Structures are given as C-alpha cells and as structure tokens.
Amino acid sequence: MLSNIRVVLINTFHPGNIGAAARAMKNMGLNNLYLVEPREFPSPEADSRAAGAKDLLDNAVIVSSLEEAISDCQLVIGTSARTKRTFDLPLLNARKGAERIVAESEQGNVALVFGRETMGLHNDELQQCNVHIYIPANPEYPVLNVSQAIQLLCYEVYVATEEKTYTPIEEEYPRQKEMTLFYSHLEKVLRTTEFIIPQHEGKVLDKLRRFFNRSRPERTELNMLRGILTSIEETVERLKK
Amino acid sequence: MLSNIRVVLINTFHPGNIGAAARAMKNMGLNNLYLVEPREFPSPEADSRAAGAKDLLDNAVIVSSLEEAISDCQLVIGTSARTKRTFDLPLLNARKGAERIVAESEQGNVALVFGRETMGLHNDELQQCNVHIYIPANPEYPVLNVSQAIQLLCYEVYVATEEKTYTPIEEEYPRQKEMTLFYSHLEKVLRTTEFIIPQHEGKVLDKLRRFFNRSRPERTELNMLRGILTSIEETVERLKK
Numbered sequence: 001m002l003s004n005i006r007v008v009l010i011n012t013f014h015p016g017n018i019g020a021a022a023r024a025m026k027n028m029g030l031n032n033l034y035l036v037e038p039r040e041f042p043s044p045e046a047d048s049r050a051a052g053a054k055d056l057l058d059n060a061v062i063v064s065s066l067e068e069a070i071s072d073c074q075l076v077i078g079t080s081a082r083t084k085r086t087f088d089l090p091l092l093n094a095r096k097g098a099e100r101i102v103a104e105s106e107q108g109n110v111a112l113v114f115g116r117e118t119m120g121l122h123n124d125e126l127q128q129c130n131v132h133i134y135i136p137a138n139p140e141y142p143v144l145n146v147s148q149a150i151q152l153l154c155y156e157v158y159v160a161t162e163e164k165t166y167t168p169i170e171e172e173y174p175r176q177k178e179m180t181l182f183y184s185h186l187e188k189v190l191r192t193t194e195f196i197i198p199q200h201e202g203k204v205l206d207k208l209r210r211f212f213n214r215s216r217p218e219r220t221e222l223n224m225l226r227g228i229l230t231s232i233e234e235t236v237e238r239l240k241k
Numbered sequence: 242m243l244s245n246i247r248v249v250l251i252n253t254f255h256p257g258n259i260g261a262a263a264r265a266m267k268n269m270g271l272n273n274l275y276l277v278e279p280r281e282f283p284s285p286e287a288d289s290r291a292a293g294a295k296d297l298l299d300n301a302v303i304v305s306s307l308e309e310a311i312s313d314c315q316l317v318i319g320t321s322a323r324t325k326r327t328f329d330l331p332l333l334n335a336r337k338g339a340e341r342i343v344a345e346s347e348q349g350n351v352a353l354v355f356g357r358e359t360m361g362l363h364n365d366e367l368q369q370c371n372v373h374i375y376i377p378a379n380p381e382y383p384v385l386n387v388s389q390a391i392q393l394l395c396y397e398v399y400v401a402t403e404e405k406t407y408t409p410i411e412e413e414y415p416r417q418k419e420m421t422l423f424y425s426h427l428e429k430v431l432r433t434t435e436f437i438i439p440q441h442e443g444k445v446l447d448k449l450r451r452f453f454n455r456s457r458p459e460r461t462e463l464n465m466l467r468g469i470l471t472s473i474e475e476t477v478e479r480l481k482k
Contacts, residue, residue: 027383148389152396155376
C-alpha cells in the first residue's frame with residue numbers, strides 16, 4: 001500500500017534535492033516525506049524543484065532523529081551505494097528490495113532511509129535498519145545523486161505495486177518502538193544478571209541490537225522473548241526473598 | 242553494448258539538467274551524450290551537477306538537428322510521458338524498452354531521445370523515432386524531471402545488460418541515413434509516376450515516412466524496396482524512348 005511507505009531524508013544539505021525528492025516521490029504515487037534535521041527548509045529552491053509536488057513539502061514531517069522518523073515502522077530499509085554486506089544485514093538490489101517493501105507495506109509502515117549527499121548513512125543509522133538496498137550501477141562511478149536514487153527506488157516500488165510482483169508476507173512484525181522497548185528490557189535484565197557490568201560495558205548491546213535487527217523477530221517471537229526476560233526477572237526476585 | 246547507446250537531449254533549457262543527465266548516464270555505464278541546440282552550454286551549472294561525469298560533458302557532441310544526431314543509428318527511441326499510442330508507433334514501458342535497446346545495441350547504434358523540459362518531443366521529432374518508451378508513473382502526476390527520466394531509462398538499460406534479460410535480435414536493420422536515402426528515392430519515383438503532383442502534395446510523404454518508421458524494414462527488405470523503385474524508374478525510362 002503506497003500510503004504506508006515513507007521516504008526519510010537525513011541531514012540533506014542542498015534544499016534543491018529535497019524538492020527534487022518530493023517530485024520524484026509524487027511521480028511514483030508516494031506522499032510521505034520525513035526530513036531529519038535538514039540544513040535549510042523550507043526553501044524557495046526546494047519549492048522550485050518540487051514543481052507540482054509542493055504539497056509533499058507542505059506536509060513533510062520534520063524530526064530531530066532517525067529514531068523518531070521510524071518509530072512506528074515495521075520495516076526500515078537503508079539505502080547505500082555499497083554493494084557489499086555491512087553489519088551482516090540482508091542486502092537486496094533495488095528491484096528485489098522494492099518487492100519486499102511493497103509486500104510489507106500491506107501490513108504496516110515501511111521507511112526508506114536516504115543519507116547525506118556527501119557520505120550517505122552513518123554506521124549508527126545503518127544499524128537501525130533491517131535491510132540494505134543498493135542500486136546496481138557502474139562500478140567505476142556508482143554514487144548517484146540522492147534525488148536520482150530516490151527516483152529509482154520509488155519507481156521500482158511503483159512498478160512492483162502495479163505488477164504485483166511481490167509475494168504477500170504471512171508473518172506479523174513488531175514496530176520499531178516495540179523493538180526499542182525490548183532492547184531496554186533486555187538491557188535491564190542483562191544488568192540484573194550481571195552479564196553487563198558497569199565498568200566493562202563493551203559493545204554487548206550494540207552487538208545484540210545488530211543481531212535482532214538482522215534476524216527480525218516476528219511479533220509472536222518478540223512476545224516470547226519478552227516473556228523469557230520477565231521470567232528471568234521473576235526468578236531473580238523470588239530467589240532474593 | 243553500452244558503447245553503442247547514445248542519449249540525445251533536444252533544446253535543453255536548464256544547463257543543470259545537462260549536468261545531471263551526464264552524471265546519471267555515467268552512473269549507469271553510458272558515455273555518449275548528444276545535445277541538439279542546448280540553450281546554454283558549456284555552463285558552470287552543468288559542470289557542477291555533473292560531478293564526476295565532467296568527461297561526458299567535455300566529449301558531448303553538439304548538433305543542430307535531431308536528424309544529425311541519429312543519422313548513424315539503426316534504432317531511435319522517443320521518450321514520452323504519454324502512455325497512449327501516438328502515430329501508431331510501438332509503445333513499450335521502460336523495462337521492455339530497455340531490453341530492446343540492449344538487444345539492438347549488440348548490432349549497431351541506438352539513440353534514446355529526450356525532449357524539452359516543458360513540452361517533451363515535438364510531433365516531427367516523434368515521427369523520426371521507431372519506438373516510443375514511457376515510464377510507468379502516477380497518472381495524476383506522471384511527468385518526471387528530464388534528468389530523472391534519463392536516470393531511470395539508463396538504469397533499466399544497465400540492469401538489462403547485467404542480467405542479460407534481452408533476446409538477441411536476428412534481423413539486420415538499416416541506419417537512419419539509409420532510410421533517408423530511401424525516402425528521397427521514393428519521393429523521386431512517386432513524382433515520376435505522378436502519385437505526387439506539385440500542386441497537390443498533401444501529406445503523402447509524411448504518411449509514408451510514418452508507415453516505414455513504424456514497420457522498420459530490415460536491411461534486406463530495404464534493399465528490395467530500393468530495387469523495386471529502381472525497376473520502376475527503368476521501366477519509365479524504357480517506355481519514354
């Protein structure tokens with residue numbers, strides 16, 4: 001469902017690219033634009049490049065962090081010019097990725113996240129994604145302008161919707177904010193069991209977050225995991241008495 | 242063969258779009274840019290938007306007519322936001338069109354023609370094309386920025402090359418300039434036979450050109466047609482004696 005799909009732009013430098021992105025989205029039937037700390041917005045340059053898609057700019061949601069932009073999403077897609085796996089996330093090309101986006105958008109919200117003009121997504125942002133998408137390109141000059149990358153992905157999404165090339169998803173996935181609650185719960189329990197020790201925190205939580213983002217527990221599985229955490233807490237409480 | 246494919250831009254108004262087109266092409270492994278009477282070129286704005294594809298601008302071929310840009314091409318593709326048939330040319334979507342482009346580029350030169358920012362291709366330009374391509378898009382707002390349209394088609398061409406989704410073409414097609422010679426020959430013969438009469442020229446030649454562009458005679462068929470024209474001339478000569 002195109003209305004469940006949003007495009008998230010992080011720290012866009014040139015306002016013209018925001019305008020071009022809005023037009024590219026509307027050309028492909030997408031309407032939900034989220035801007036994480038744009039350098040300059042609103043802007044006449046953005047309006048001009050948006051042409052007939054000014055309404056998307058007027059309705060754009062401005063937020064201060066990626067987390068805020070994706071908290072009600074069940075699938076978060078990071079786009080990247082890198083064609084090698086990073087953080088062991090599943091890596092799909094634009095076409096396969098679009099089929100996935102469209103399939104999951106039948107169930108809930110999906111975010112397509114694009115990074116800065118100069119350097120794409122930071123590592124901590126990539127870690128908040130469930131899947132990476134790359135655009136097949138000339139290996140000698142693979143980095144597209146951000147608005148062109150948006151155009152391509154929105155086009156693939158539109159074509160996948162039109163041609164129904166996707167396979168419906170059976171599983172139900174939790175929202176990102178439920179995952180965030182799970183991570184807090186997990187951290188609390190791991191401190192209780194002293195798996196995490198204040199003086200030697202290491203990167204345990206980062207590694208666990210990476211693992212769970214990648215493995216994407218379904219909703220019933222997440223409930224089970226939460227239940228296990230609770231049972232550990234209750235056992236500890238009981239033994240303390 | 243990507244090196245046999247060229248992008249032809251007609252009367253581009255914003256030099257930034259020429260730069261963006263060059264980058265989009267190079268991102269997808271295409272290098273041959275033809276500019277038909279650009280309003281402003283070279284231009285700093287074009288250089289800036291081209292980023293790492295400045296070499297394509299330096300090597301761009303500037304010509305004064307579409308005819309000149311396509312004379313050595315065997316297949317000429319007109320791009321258009323119209324999704325209905327115009328002039329009865331075969332109409333393909335971007336994906337199917339790209340497969341065709343890649344298949345024929347194994348044999349000879351192929352031109353992908355893009356019109357003005359404001360109004361696309363004129364009718365007389367569309368008539369010089371063998372096939373129309375359209376980009377599937379939101380019917381309520383289907384007109385893409387020209388550099389975005391170029392990005393999408395070059396991407397589809399790149400993917401078709403990579404995935405070899407095309408079927409090799411068996412037929413050999415004539416170049417546009419051979420077609421031009423044929424049309425001159427045809428006109429000469431039709432004047433001889435008084436099918437075309439100076440005072441009542443009508444649109445006979447336009448209609449015939451449209452017909453032959455659409456039906457795309459193969460090289461052997463064109464030779465045969467030329468032979469028929471010659472036989473008519475010889476017969477007339479013989480009878481005159």
